Each structure stands twice: as structure tokens, then as C-alpha cells.
Amino acid sequence: MNENQGRAVATLDGVSMRRYTTGQVILDDIDWTVRSGEHWALLGPNGAGKTSILRLVGATNFPTTGTVEVLGHRLGRVDVRELRALIGHVSTSQRVPLDLPGHAVVLTGHSGTVQPLWKTYDDEVRERAHALLAELQVKELADRPYGVCSGGQRARLLIARALMADxxxxxxxxxxxxxxxxxxxxxxxxxxxxxxxxxxxxxxxVTHHLEELSPAISHALLLREGRVLARGAVDDVLTKDLMTSCFGRPIEVTRHAGRWLARSGDQV
Incomplete structure (x- = not known):
């Protein structure tokens, strides 16, 4: 695990969010810092605020109160369009034309567009896209339409796309x-x-299942009802007691060879 104190890449300080129309509290007094080289898992029940936090650090939403700094820039004092271009974002809901071949999908990460802007991609950019396909172990997808790729292949193409901005x-x-x-x-x-x-x-x-966490995960943040229940080194956070408090039912947590498993503690 990476426990070093690298530079802060995202910091939430006293952040709260309320729904404008109803005043409903979505996030309540969140303090959290992500540093370079750290790999965080964001966990909690549905409606706990996980997606809202991701939108804040992705510069696609703003807090009601408190401050959010991402890559050294405070939201509200920076052109968020330029900031978003420096953040990699991967979601299965991203719009990708199904007929676009894998190499072109990755290229769109350079221009931040849904459709390729072919005139903006010089030889260096095109080669970088090929290198990312190789790094993500999907170079065979360079000419394969996105629509016929498996779910796992699509996920790796989207990661390669997100990495185009380095x-x-x-x-x-x-x-x-x-x-x-x-x-x-x-x-x-x-x-x-x-x-x-x-x-x-x-x-x-952001995930719902501990089984999906890679051995590289170094830190975890547990959310419940818009508040931080626990945050810190993964071994200190993903415990039986804290997971039980987070999800409101007995949870047994085990770890083997760097991988995690959670199950209901009342099962025989």
C-alpha cells in the first residue's frame, strides 16, 4: 500500500450540499483529502452521497457550503471546463458511438468529445492512443467497433480514453x-x-462490492446519509464494526491475498 504523503490532488473542507428545490441535505460537513499515489474506494449504501462527492472532485458540481480544491484550483475561482480536461473520468453511462473503433474511442479523450475531431490528432497523439491500448492490454481492439466489445473491454477502452489527458x-x-x-x-x-x-x-x-476492489486500493471512505463514517487506510476502515455501522446490518469482512470479501454476518 502507498502510505506516503504526496501532494494533495483533491481536498474537500467543510463541504455540504443541499438540493436547491427541497433543501434536502445530500452531503453534510465533509472533510476529505486525496493525495497523489493514493487509491481510494468510496463505499456506502444507495443514497449515501457517493456520486455527489465524485461530481465535486470531478468539477461537475459545486458545494452549497465549504470549499473544494482540485489539482490546486478552488471551485468557483477557476474555469471548470479547463479543469475537467485535466481529470480522468470513467463511467459506464458515458456516451460512446457504438460504431466507433477502439482506437478512435481513445482518441476522443484527447479532444474531450463524443465524436472524433480527426484534424486535431497528429501522429504523436495517434501513437499515444495506441500506446494506451497496449498499456490497458486491449491493443487488439484498435479496429473493433465499440458496440461489439464486451463490458470488460469497454471499461478498459474508457480508462485508456480517460488517460489521454495524462x-x-x-x-x-x-x-x-x-x-x-x-x-x-x-x-x-x-x-x-x-x-x-x-x-x-x-x-x-465508487463501488458497492468489496470483491471489486483491486489489491492496489490503499484507502477507503465510508459514507452514510451524507456524512463521513470513516476514512483512512483501507485496513483501518474496512472492518467488521465499521462496515456494519455503514450498511446497517451485520457484515463480516475478510481479506485474502490482497482481495476483500464482505457478507452478511447473520448468514450461516
Whole structure:
């Protein structure tokens, strides 16, 4: 695990969010810092505020109160369009034309567009896209239409796309959603290799399942009803007691060879 104190890439200080129309509290007094080289898991029940936090550090939403700093820039004092271009974001809900071949999908990460802007991609950019396909172990998908790729292949293409901007921060919003077991394991290994190959990269992964966490995960944040229940080194946070408090039912937590397993504690 990476326990060093790298530079802060995202900091939330006293952050709260309320729904404008109803005044409903979405996040309440959140303090949290992500540093370079750290790999965070963001966990909690549905409605706990995980996606809202991801939108804040992804510069796609603003806090009601408190401050958010991302890559040294405070939200509200920076052109968020330029800031977003420096943050890698992966979500299975991203719009990708199904007929676009894998290499073109990755190229769109350079221009930040849905469709390729072919005139903006010189030879160096095109070669970088090929190199990322190789790094993510999907170079055979260069000419394959996105629409016929498996869920796991699509996830790795989207990660390669996000890395085109060479971000210091990579946000992954439920990247394992709807993956079968082999695809899930391939993606977990991809995340492990990515952490090894890019020691300065910080990642935040939203997930519902501990089984989806790669051995590279170094830290965890537990959310419940919009508040931080626990945050810190993964071994200190993913415990039986804290997971039980977070999800409101007995949870047994075990770890083997760097991988996590959670199950209901009242099962025989």
C-alpha cells in the first residue's frame, strides 16, 4: 500500500450540499483529502452521497457550503471546463458511438468529445492512443467497433480514453457495473497494473462490492446519509464494526491475498 504523503490532488473542507428545490441535505460537513499515489474506494449504501462527492472532485458540481480544491484550483475561482480536461473520468453511462473503433474511442479523450475531431490528432497523439491500448492490454481492439466489445473491454477502452489527458486524478464511477466474473477479474488486474505503472496517479473508485476492489486500493471512505463514517487506510476502515455501522446490518469482512470479501454476518 502507498502510505506516503504526496501532494494533495483533491481536498474537500467543510463541504455540504443541499438540493436547491427541497433543501434536502445530500452531503453534510465533509472533510476529505486525496493525495497523489493514493487509491481510494468510496463505499456506502444507495443514497449515501457517493456520486455527489465524485461530481465535486470531478468539477461537475459545486458545494452549497465549504470549499473544494482540485489539482490546486478552488471551485468557483477557476474555469471548470479547463479543469475537467485535466481529470480522468470513467463511467459506464458515458456516451460512446457504438460504431466507433477502439482506437478512435481513445482518441476522443484527447479532444474531450463524443465524436472524433480527426484534424486535431497528429501522429504523436495517434501513437499515444495506441500506446494506451497496449498499456490497458486491449491493443487488439484498435479496429473493433465499440458496440461489439464486451463490458470488460469497454471499461478498459474508457480508462485508456480517460488517460489521454495524462491526468493526476482518475475517477471511476462503478466501473464494474454489469461485468461477468472473467471481465471483472481482468479489470481488477488492469487497475493493479495501472497503479504499479503510474505511481503518482491518484484514483477514486465508487463501488458497492468489496470483491471489486483491486489489491492496489490503499484507502477507503465510508459514507452514510451524507456524512463521513470513516476514512483512512483501507485496513483501518474496512472492518467488521465499521462496515456494519455503514450498511446497517451485520457484515463480516475478510481479506485474502490482497482481495476483500464482505457478507452478511447473520448468514450461516
Amino acid at each position: 491526468p493526476a486524478l482518475l475517477l471511476l464511477d462503478e466501473p464494474f457495473n454489469a461485468l461477468d466474473l472473467p471481465s471483472r477479474e481482468d479489470l481488477i488486474d488492469t487497475m493493479r497494473q495501472l497503479a504499479l505503472g503510474r505511481p503518482e496517479l491518484a484514483t477514486v473508485t
